[in-house]
Amino acid sequence: xxxxxxxxxxxxxxxxxxxxVTQDLKAVEFDGDLWFFTYATAHKVGEVEQHHQxxxxxxxxxxxxxxxxxxxxxxxxxxxxxxxxWNPIYKAWFPKGEDDPELALMKVHVESAEYWNAPAGxxxxxxxx
Amino acid sequence: xxxxxxxxxxxxxxxxxxxxVTQDLKAVEFDGDLWFFTYATAHKVGEVEQHHQxxxxxxxxxxxxxxxxxxxxxxxxxxxxxxxxWNPIYKAWFPKGEDDPELALMKVHVESAEYWNAPAGxxxxxxxx
Ligand SMILES: Cc1cc2nc3c(=O)[nH]c(=O)nc-3n(C[C@H](O)[C@H](O)[C@H](O)COP(=O)(O)O)c2cc1C
Numbered sequence: 001x002x003x004x005x006x007x008x009x010x011x012x013x014x015x016x017x018x019x020x021v022t023q024d025l026k027a028v029e030f031d032g033d034l035w036f037f038t039y040a041t042a043h044k045v046g047e048v049e050q051h052h053q054x055x056x057x058x059x060x061x062x063x064x065x066x067x068x069x070x071x072x073x074x075x076x077x078x079x080x081x082x083x084x085x086w087n088p089i090y091k092a093w094f095p096k097g098e099d100d101p102e103l104a105l106m107k108v109h110v111e112s113a114e115y116w117n118a119p120a121g122x123x124x125x126x127x128x129x
Numbered sequence: 130x131x132x133x134x135x136x137x138x139x140x141x142x143x144x145x146x147x148x149x150v151t152q153d154l155k156a157v158e159f160d161g162d163l164w165f166f167t168y169a170t171a172h173k174v175g176e177v178e179q180h181h182q183x184x185x186x187x188x189x190x191x192x193x194x195x196x197x198x199x200x201x202x203x204x205x206x207x208x209x210x211x212x213x214x215w216n217p218i219y220k221a222w223f224p225k226g227e228d229d230p231e232l233a234l235m236k237v238h239v240e241s242a243e244y245w246n247a248p249a250g251x252x253x254x255x256x257x258x
Binding site: 003005008009010014015017018053057058062066068070114116 | 183
Protein backbone atom coordinates (compact mmCIF):
# COMPACT_ATOMS: atom_id res chain seq x y z
CA UNK A 1 0.00 0.00 0.00
CA UNK A 2 2.95 2.36 -0.37
CA UNK A 3 2.27 3.58 -3.89
CA UNK A 4 -0.54 6.11 -3.98
CA UNK A 5 -2.22 7.49 -7.06
CA UNK A 6 -2.10 11.24 -6.37
CA UNK A 7 -4.90 13.14 -8.10
CA UNK A 8 -4.65 16.88 -8.67
CA UNK A 9 -6.68 19.49 -10.55
CA UNK A 10 -5.07 20.66 -13.80
CA UNK A 11 -5.17 24.29 -14.87
CA UNK A 12 -7.85 23.36 -17.47
CA UNK A 13 -10.00 21.86 -14.70
CA UNK A 14 -9.40 18.21 -15.56
CA UNK A 15 -8.29 15.71 -12.91
CA UNK A 16 -5.03 13.84 -13.37
CA UNK A 17 -3.33 11.21 -11.26
CA UNK A 18 0.13 9.68 -11.11
CA UNK A 19 1.81 7.03 -8.94
CA UNK A 20 3.80 8.35 -5.97
CA VAL A 21 5.73 6.43 -3.30
CA THR A 22 4.45 7.29 0.17
CA GLN A 23 7.25 7.86 2.64
CA ASP A 24 7.41 5.26 5.35
CA LEU A 25 5.17 6.09 8.27
CA LYS A 26 7.70 4.39 10.50
CA ALA A 27 10.40 6.88 9.49
CA VAL A 28 8.17 9.86 10.16
CA GLU A 29 5.75 10.00 13.04
CA PHE A 30 2.20 10.20 11.61
CA ASP A 31 0.93 13.56 12.75
CA GLY A 32 -1.63 14.08 10.01
CA ASP A 33 0.87 14.63 7.17
CA LEU A 34 2.03 12.27 4.43
CA TRP A 35 5.30 12.87 2.56
CA PHE A 36 6.41 12.25 -1.01
CA PHE A 37 9.61 12.94 -2.91
CA THR A 38 9.17 15.13 -5.97
CA TYR A 39 11.09 17.42 -8.26
CA ALA A 40 10.46 21.02 -7.26
CA THR A 41 9.81 21.79 -10.93
CA ALA A 42 7.41 18.89 -11.55
CA HIS A 43 4.15 19.58 -13.35
CA LYS A 44 2.10 18.35 -10.38
CA VAL A 45 3.82 20.87 -8.10
CA GLY A 46 2.53 23.70 -10.27
CA GLU A 47 -0.93 22.18 -10.16
CA VAL A 48 -0.87 21.86 -6.39
CA GLU A 49 0.31 25.44 -6.01
CA GLN A 50 -2.79 26.57 -7.94
CA HIS A 51 -5.26 24.10 -6.42
CA HIS A 52 -4.09 22.82 -3.05
CA GLN A 53 -6.60 19.97 -2.92
CA UNK A 54 -5.25 16.50 -3.66
CA UNK A 55 -6.56 12.98 -3.35
CA UNK A 56 -4.40 9.96 -2.60
CA UNK A 57 -5.85 6.59 -3.46
CA UNK A 58 -4.36 3.28 -2.43
CA UNK A 59 -5.56 0.04 -4.00
CA UNK A 60 -4.73 -3.54 -3.04
CA UNK A 61 -7.17 -5.47 -5.20
CA UNK A 62 -5.86 -8.89 -4.05
CA UNK A 63 -6.85 -8.04 -0.48
CA UNK A 64 -9.95 -6.08 -1.46
CA UNK A 65 -8.54 -3.03 0.26
CA UNK A 66 -9.07 0.51 -1.02
CA UNK A 67 -8.26 3.79 0.69
CA UNK A 68 -9.11 7.37 -0.25
CA UNK A 69 -7.25 10.21 1.45
CA UNK A 70 -8.35 13.82 0.95
CA UNK A 71 -5.99 16.60 1.83
CA UNK A 72 -3.99 19.60 0.74
CA UNK A 73 -0.54 19.52 -0.80
CA UNK A 74 2.40 21.81 -0.27
CA UNK A 75 5.97 21.84 -1.56
CA UNK A 76 8.52 21.66 1.26
CA UNK A 77 12.21 22.15 0.66
CA UNK A 78 13.65 20.76 3.90
CA UNK A 79 17.13 19.36 3.25
CA UNK A 80 17.26 17.71 6.67
CA UNK A 81 13.99 15.88 6.13
CA UNK A 82 15.09 14.87 2.61
CA UNK A 83 18.22 13.31 4.10
CA UNK A 84 16.21 11.56 6.80
CA UNK A 85 13.75 10.03 4.32
CA TRP A 86 16.17 9.31 1.47
CA ASN A 87 16.79 5.72 0.43
CA PRO A 88 18.96 4.68 -2.55
CA ILE A 89 15.98 2.91 -4.13
CA TYR A 90 14.60 6.37 -4.97
CA LYS A 91 17.39 6.73 -7.52
CA ALA A 92 14.99 5.00 -9.91
CA TRP A 93 13.05 8.28 -10.00
CA PHE A 94 15.70 10.76 -8.89
CA PRO A 95 18.96 9.54 -10.44
CA LYS A 96 20.96 12.50 -9.14
CA GLY A 97 20.28 11.41 -5.58
CA GLU A 98 19.57 13.16 -2.34
CA ASP A 99 21.84 16.14 -3.01
CA ASP A 100 20.05 17.14 -6.21
CA PRO A 101 18.91 20.71 -5.50
CA GLU A 102 15.78 20.03 -7.57
CA LEU A 103 14.75 17.25 -5.18
CA ALA A 104 12.07 18.37 -2.75
CA LEU A 105 9.21 16.98 -0.70
CA MET A 106 5.48 17.24 -1.20
CA LYS A 107 3.68 17.31 2.12
CA VAL A 108 0.04 16.27 2.05
CA HIS A 109 -1.91 17.45 5.03
CA VAL A 110 -4.62 14.84 5.52
CA GLU A 111 -8.12 16.19 6.07
CA SER A 112 -10.08 12.96 5.87
CA ALA A 113 -9.60 9.34 4.89
CA GLU A 114 -11.95 6.46 4.19
CA TYR A 115 -11.39 2.81 3.44
CA TRP A 116 -13.20 -0.13 1.90
CA ASN A 117 -12.13 -3.60 2.81
CA ALA A 118 -14.82 -6.03 1.79
CA PRO A 119 -16.26 -7.06 -1.55
CA ALA A 120 -19.60 -5.69 -0.47
CA GLY A 121 -18.06 -2.27 -0.08
CA UNK A 122 -18.25 -1.97 3.69
CA UNK A 123 -16.42 1.15 4.58
CA UNK A 124 -15.31 3.27 7.44
CA UNK A 125 -13.74 6.58 8.22
CA UNK A 126 -10.03 6.20 8.91
CA UNK A 127 -9.22 9.71 9.89
CA UNK A 128 -10.96 12.99 10.10
CA UNK A 129 -10.03 16.38 11.50
CA UNK B 130 -7.36 -3.80 -13.38
CA UNK B 131 -11.16 -3.71 -13.29
CA UNK B 132 -11.58 -1.75 -10.05
CA UNK B 133 -10.90 1.94 -10.56
CA UNK B 134 -10.59 4.57 -7.87
CA UNK B 135 -12.95 7.26 -9.16
CA UNK B 136 -11.99 10.74 -7.97
CA UNK B 137 -14.50 13.58 -8.01
CA UNK B 138 -14.53 17.16 -6.77
CA UNK B 139 -16.70 17.69 -3.67
CA UNK B 140 -18.84 20.76 -3.25
CA UNK B 141 -16.29 22.10 -0.70
CA UNK B 142 -13.52 21.74 -3.29
CA UNK B 143 -11.87 18.68 -1.78
CA UNK B 144 -11.10 15.61 -3.88
CA UNK B 145 -12.59 12.25 -2.92
CA UNK B 146 -12.20 8.82 -4.45
CA UNK B 147 -13.99 5.48 -4.13
CA UNK B 148 -13.59 2.03 -5.69
CA UNK B 149 -15.83 1.33 -8.70
CA VAL B 150 -16.03 -1.75 -10.92
CA THR B 151 -15.34 -0.84 -14.56
CA GLN B 152 -17.77 -2.51 -16.91
CA ASP B 153 -16.17 -5.11 -19.13
CA LEU B 154 -14.74 -3.62 -22.29
CA LYS B 155 -15.58 -6.88 -24.03
CA ALA B 156 -19.28 -6.41 -23.28
CA VAL B 157 -19.30 -2.84 -24.62
CA GLU B 158 -17.27 -1.77 -27.63
CA PHE B 159 -14.67 0.79 -26.47
CA ASP B 160 -15.58 3.99 -28.23
CA GLY B 161 -14.04 6.41 -25.75
CA ASP B 162 -16.51 5.81 -22.92
CA LEU B 163 -16.17 3.74 -19.75
CA TRP B 164 -19.24 2.54 -17.84
CA PHE B 165 -19.97 2.02 -14.15
CA PHE B 166 -23.05 0.94 -12.23
CA THR B 167 -24.22 3.44 -9.62
CA TYR B 168 -27.27 4.41 -7.67
CA ALA B 169 -28.87 7.43 -9.35
CA THR B 170 -29.05 9.06 -5.90
CA ALA B 171 -25.42 8.37 -4.89
CA HIS B 172 -23.36 11.17 -3.43
CA LYS B 173 -20.84 10.98 -6.28
CA VAL B 174 -23.59 11.51 -8.84
CA GLY B 175 -24.45 14.87 -7.30
CA GLU B 176 -20.75 15.78 -7.30
CA VAL B 177 -20.34 14.82 -10.95
CA GLU B 178 -23.41 16.83 -11.90
CA GLN B 179 -21.77 19.92 -10.38
CA HIS B 180 -18.21 19.23 -11.56
CA HIS B 181 -18.15 16.93 -14.57
CA GLN B 182 -14.44 16.21 -14.33
CA UNK B 183 -13.44 12.84 -12.93
CA UNK B 184 -10.26 10.82 -12.71
CA UNK B 185 -10.10 7.05 -12.77
CA UNK B 186 -6.95 5.46 -11.44
CA UNK B 187 -6.05 1.81 -11.82
CA UNK B 188 -3.21 0.28 -9.79
CA UNK B 189 -1.63 -3.14 -10.09
CA UNK B 190 1.32 -2.82 -7.72
CA UNK B 191 2.48 -6.43 -8.24
CA UNK B 192 2.99 -5.73 -11.95
CA UNK B 193 4.16 -2.16 -11.44
CA UNK B 194 1.29 -0.96 -13.61
CA UNK B 195 -0.54 2.31 -12.98
CA UNK B 196 -3.08 4.06 -15.21
CA UNK B 197 -4.64 7.51 -14.95
CA UNK B 198 -7.74 8.28 -16.99
CA UNK B 199 -9.10 11.84 -17.19
CA UNK B 200 -12.61 12.42 -18.39
CA UNK B 201 -16.08 13.71 -17.72
CA UNK B 202 -18.87 11.83 -16.02
CA UNK B 203 -22.57 11.74 -16.78
CA UNK B 204 -25.49 9.81 -15.33
CA UNK B 205 -27.22 7.64 -17.92
CA UNK B 206 -30.50 5.87 -17.24
CA UNK B 207 -30.60 3.36 -20.07
CA UNK B 208 -32.55 0.26 -18.97
CA UNK B 209 -31.45 -1.71 -22.04
CA UNK B 210 -27.78 -1.04 -21.38
CA UNK B 211 -28.27 -1.85 -17.68
CA UNK B 212 -29.72 -5.25 -18.66
CA UNK B 213 -26.90 -5.85 -21.15
CA UNK B 214 -24.17 -5.11 -18.57
CA TRP B 215 -25.83 -6.63 -15.49
CA ASN B 216 -24.19 -9.57 -13.78
CA PRO B 217 -25.47 -11.16 -10.53
CA ILE B 218 -22.12 -10.42 -8.84
CA TYR B 219 -23.18 -6.76 -8.72
CA LYS B 220 -25.77 -7.74 -6.11
CA ALA B 221 -22.97 -7.15 -3.61
CA TRP B 222 -23.48 -3.41 -4.20
CA PHE B 223 -27.00 -3.38 -5.60
CA PRO B 224 -28.95 -6.03 -3.68
CA LYS B 225 -32.26 -5.23 -5.38
CA GLY B 226 -30.82 -6.27 -8.71
CA GLU B 227 -31.11 -5.05 -12.26
CA ASP B 228 -34.77 -4.00 -12.00
CA ASP B 229 -34.14 -1.57 -9.13
CA PRO B 230 -35.36 1.77 -10.52
CA GLU B 231 -32.58 3.48 -8.52
CA LEU B 232 -29.91 1.56 -10.44
CA ALA B 233 -28.31 3.62 -13.19
CA LEU B 234 -25.07 3.94 -15.12
CA MET B 235 -22.29 6.48 -14.89
CA LYS B 236 -20.69 7.04 -18.26
CA VAL B 237 -17.17 8.45 -18.21
CA HIS B 238 -16.16 10.04 -21.47
CA VAL B 239 -12.39 9.58 -21.65
CA GLU B 240 -10.38 12.66 -22.62
CA SER B 241 -6.90 11.36 -21.97
CA ALA B 242 -5.14 8.45 -20.37
CA GLU B 243 -1.58 7.77 -19.30
CA TYR B 244 0.16 4.75 -17.89
CA TRP B 245 3.30 3.87 -15.98
CA ASN B 246 4.65 0.37 -16.20
CA ALA B 247 8.20 0.28 -14.95
CA PRO B 248 9.82 1.01 -11.61
CA ALA B 249 11.63 3.90 -13.24
CA GLY B 250 8.35 5.49 -14.09
CA UNK B 251 8.49 5.08 -17.85
CA UNK B 252 5.17 6.23 -19.13
CA UNK B 253 3.18 6.71 -22.26
CA UNK B 254 -0.03 8.19 -23.47
CA UNK B 255 -2.68 5.52 -23.78
CA UNK B 256 -5.40 7.57 -25.31
CA UNK B 257 -6.02 11.14 -26.21
CA UNK B 258 -8.75 12.93 -28.12
C1 LIG C 1 -14.24 -3.32 -4.79
C2 LIG C 1 -15.39 -2.35 -4.74
C3 LIG C 1 -16.09 -2.07 -5.91
C4 LIG C 1 -17.17 -1.19 -5.89
N1 LIG C 1 -17.85 -0.97 -7.07
C5 LIG C 1 -18.89 -0.10 -7.08
C6 LIG C 1 -19.61 0.16 -8.30
O1 LIG C 1 -19.33 -0.41 -9.36
N2 LIG C 1 -20.62 1.06 -8.26
C7 LIG C 1 -20.96 1.71 -7.10
O2 LIG C 1 -21.86 2.54 -7.13
N3 LIG C 1 -20.31 1.48 -5.94
C8 LIG C 1 -19.29 0.58 -5.90
N4 LIG C 1 -18.61 0.35 -4.73
C9 LIG C 1 -18.98 1.14 -3.55
C10 LIG C 1 -18.37 2.53 -3.70
O3 LIG C 1 -16.98 2.46 -3.53
C11 LIG C 1 -18.95 3.58 -2.75
O4 LIG C 1 -18.84 3.19 -1.42
C12 LIG C 1 -20.43 3.83 -3.06
O5 LIG C 1 -20.65 3.83 -4.45
C13 LIG C 1 -20.89 5.18 -2.48
O6 LIG C 1 -20.04 6.20 -2.94
P1 LIG C 1 -20.42 7.73 -2.87
O7 LIG C 1 -21.07 7.98 -1.52
O8 LIG C 1 -19.16 8.48 -3.04
O9 LIG C 1 -21.40 8.00 -3.99
C14 LIG C 1 -17.56 -0.55 -4.70
C15 LIG C 1 -16.84 -0.83 -3.52
C16 LIG C 1 -15.78 -1.73 -3.53
C17 LIG C 1 -15.04 -2.03 -2.26
